[in-house]
Amino acid sequence: MNKIIRRWVKSYNDFSKGDRNAIIILSALLLLSLIANIIVQNIQPKSKYNYSEYEQLLKELEAKKGDNSKNRKILFVFDPNTVNQEMLDSLDIPEQVKRNILNYRKAGGKYSSLEQVRKIYGMNDSIFAVIEDYISIAEKSDSRKKNETIGEQLITGFFDPNIADYNQLIQFGFNRFQANNLIEYRKKAGVFKTKNDLMKIYGVDSSFFKTIENHIQIDVLEESPVTTLNPVLFHVELNSADSTELLKLNGIGSVFANRILKYRDRLGGFYSTSQLLEVYNFSEETFRKIENSISADTLLIKKTRLNFAEYTDLIRHPYFSKKQVEAVLKYRQKNGPFKDILQIKDNDLVDSETFSRIRPYLTCR
Numbered sequence: 001m002n003k004i005i006r007r008w009v010k011s012y013n014d015f016s017k018g019d020r021n022a023i024i025i026l027s028a029l030l031l032l033s034l035i036a037n038i039i040v041q042n043i044q045p046k047s048k049y050n051y052s053e054y055e056q057l058l059k060e061l062e063a064k065k066g067d068n069s070k071n072r073k074i075l076f077v078f079d080p081n082t083v084n085q086e087m088l089d090s091l092d093i094p095e096q097v098k099r100n101i102l103n104y105r106k107a108g109g110k111y112s113s114l115e116q117v118r119k120i121y122g123m124n125d126s127i128f129a130v131i132e133d134y135i136s137i138a139e140k141s142d143s144r145k146k147n148e149t150i151g152e153q154l155i156t157g158f159f160d161p162n163i164a165d166y167n168q169l170i171q172f173g174f175n176r177f178q179a180n181n182l183i184e185y186r187k188k189a190g191v192f193k194t195k196n197d198l199m200k201i202y203g204v205d206s207s208f209f210k211t212i213e214n215h216i217q218i219d220v221l222e223e224s225p226v227t228t229l230n231p232v233l234f235h236v237e238l239n240s241a242d243s244t245e246l247l248k249l250n251g252i253g254s255v256f257a258n259r260i261l262k263y264r265d266r267l268g269g270f271y272s273t274s275q276l277l278e279v280y281n282f283s284e285e286t287f288r289k290i291e292n293s294i295s296a297d298t299l300l301i302k303k304t305r306l307n308f309a310e311y312t313d314l315i316r317h318p319y320f321s322k323k324q325v326e327a328v329l330k331y332r333q334k335n336g337p338f339k340d341i342l343q344i345k346d347n348d349l350v351d352s353e354t355f356s357r358i359r360p361y362l363t364c365r
Contacts, residue, residue, distance in 0.1 A: 077136050080111045093131060096122040107365045111137055121308050158217035161192045172212055178203040192218055196235055199295035202272050202360075206297045235293055238276075239269045239300035249293060251286040266318055269301035271360040278318070303363040306344075307337040319358045324350045338364045 015023070078087060080101055088098040100121050104111075111117055117135055118128050159172050161182060169179040182201050190200075195216045198204050236245050238260070246257040256279070263279050264270060273294050276282055304313055306328070314325040327349040332338065341362050345355040 077134050079136050079138055080117055081105065081137065091131075093127055094122060097127065104365060109365055113137065121305070158215050160218055161198055161216065162186065162218065172215055173208070174212075175203070178208070193292060194218070194235075196295060197292065199237070199297060200273055200291075203298070205299040207299060235295065236290075237300075238273065238294055238296045239264065240297065249290045251289050256282065256286075263318070266316060268303065268317070268361045269298075270296040271298050271301060272296060298360065301360055304361055306341070306362050306364055307332065317358070317361065319354060319361070320350075321354075324354065340364060 076087075076091070078091065083101070085102065088101065091098065097120060100123075101117075104120065109116075114132060114135055114137070117123070159168050164172075166179050166183060169182060170176070174182070178201065181203055182198075185201055192198060195213055195218065198212075198216065199206070199209055234248060236249060243254070243257040243261060246252050246260055247254065252260075259279050259282070260276065267275070270276070273291060273296050274287070275296075276287055276294075277284060304317070311325060311329060314320050314328065315322060328344055331344075331347060331349055338344070341359060341364060344350055344362075345352060350358065
C-alpha cells in the first residue's frame with residue numbers, strides 16, 4: 001500500500017506546478033458537483049403556495065361525483081313550469097331541449113298541456129315518448145278562475161255591435177285594436193246579424209268572444225227580400241273547417257274547397273274572412289254570397305317562430321318575398337334573436353304593408 005502511495009506521489013511530482021494546480025481544481029469541482037447532486041436529490045424544495053386544501057377539495061369532489069354517478073336518476077317526474085336548471089341537468093335528454101324548455105318560460109310562456117312540451121324546438125317523437133309519462137303539469141290555480149269570474153261580474157248590461165260607440169265597446173272589454181276594427185267594419189257597410197258575426201272582426205278570437213257573448217244584444221233588422229230567399233242556415237269557421245263543411249257554402253265547389261285548404265295551410269290560418277279573396281280565382285261575388293256564413297278564429301292560427309325559422313319556413317309563406325326573407329335571416333344572424341316583432345318593421349326588413357299582413361303569423365317566443 002505504501003509503495004502505491006509513494007508511486008502516486010512521485011508521479012504527481014513529475015507534473016509541473018501548473019498541471020498540479022489544474023488537477024487539484026478539477027478534483028475539487030468534481031467533488032462539489034457530486035455533493036450538490038446528492039443534496040438536490042434529497043432536499044425537496046418548499047413551495048410558497050399551500051395546495052393541501054385544494055387537493056382535499058379535489059378528492060371530495062371526485063368522491064361526490066362518483067356517488068352521484070351511481071345514484072343519479074335518469075328519469076323523474078317533473079313540472080316543465082317549475083323545474084330548475086339543476087334538476088334539468090339530471091334529466092337524460094339533449095342539452096338543446098333542456099335549454100329551450102327554460103327559454104320558453106323566460107320568454108313568458110307557460111306550459112298548459114303535454115302538446116306544448118312536444119312542440120318545444122328540438123323535441124322529437126322518440127325523446128317525447130320516453131319522458132311523456134314523467135311530465136306532470138300542475139292545474140291552474142283557482143285564483144285565476146276567481147279573477148276571471150270577478151272580471152265577468154263587473155260587466156253588466158248589453159250592447160248592440162251595430163250601434164255601440166268606441167267608449168261602449170271599451171267598457172265591455174274590447175281593447176283599442178278590437179274596437180277600432182269593429183268600427184271600421186261598420187264603416188264599410190258591415191252589419192252584424194248574429195252574435196257569431198263578431199268573430200269576423202280581426203282580433204276577436206273565440207276566447208274573448210265567450211266573455212262578451214252573453215252581453216251581446218242585436219236588434220232584429222228588417223230583412224230584404226234577397227235575405228229572406230237566402231237565409232243563413234249554418235256557420236263555417238274557416239280555420240277548422242274541412243272540405244266537407246266548405247262544400248256547404250253557396251258557390252264553393254270541390255276545386256275552391258281544395259284551394260282554400262291549401263292556401264290556409266300556406267298561410268298558417270286566416271285572420272280575416274276577406275283573405276279568401278286572395279285564393280286563386282276567388283271572386284268578390286262569391287265572397288259576398290258567403291260572408292255572413294263564415295268566420296275566422298285567430299286562436300287557431302299557426303304562428304312561425306321567428307327566432308328558429310329557417311329559410312324554407314319563411315319563403316313558403318305567401319306574404320314573404322325572397323328579398324325580405326334573406327333580410328330577416330341576415331339581421332338575425334348579425335344581431336341575435338328578435339325580442340319584438342316590431343324589429344322587422346323598424347329596421348326596414350319589410351315594408352309597412354307587408355308587416356301588417358304578416359304580423360299575425362309571427363312570434364318571438
